[in-house]
Amino acid sequence: MEKKKSRVARKTMQLQANMVELLEMPSDIMLDLPKLILIGQKELIIENHRGIIEYGQTVIRVNSTVGQITVKGSGLMLKTLKSDQMLVEGIISAITIED
Numbered sequence: 001m002e003k004k005k006s007r008v009a010r011k012t013m014q015l016q017a018n019m020v021e022l023l024e025m026p027s028d029i030m031l032d033l034p035k036l037i038l039i040g041q042k043e044l045i046i047e048n049h050r051g052i053i054e055y056g057q058t059v060i061r062v063n064s065t066v067g068q069i070t071v072k073g074s075g076l077m078l079k080t081l082k083s084d085q086m087l088v089e090g091i092i093s094a095i096t097i098e099d
Helices: 002-023
Strands: 035-039 043-047 052-055 059-064 067-081 085-098
Antiparallel strands (some): 035 043, 052 059, 067 085
């Protein structure tokens, strides 16, 4: 049953993606995808997040609709935290997205 739900969810997401592409709409907004803006190696803006999983000076993990976003570095801190946007400052060495 779980596989069937997963397959239906993937097909629904694909249909939405096709519609967004066809109508030339911004996919990050229409598909509720996270948007990451990296400014140099010192600032990262994450939009459309779903909350903080882990917070420390060397790692910050954030939940999103596509999985967990992991930010690694040194001296990391949340400068701004809003319900749909956050600003991470520090020396950023890696960003990964895991399902």
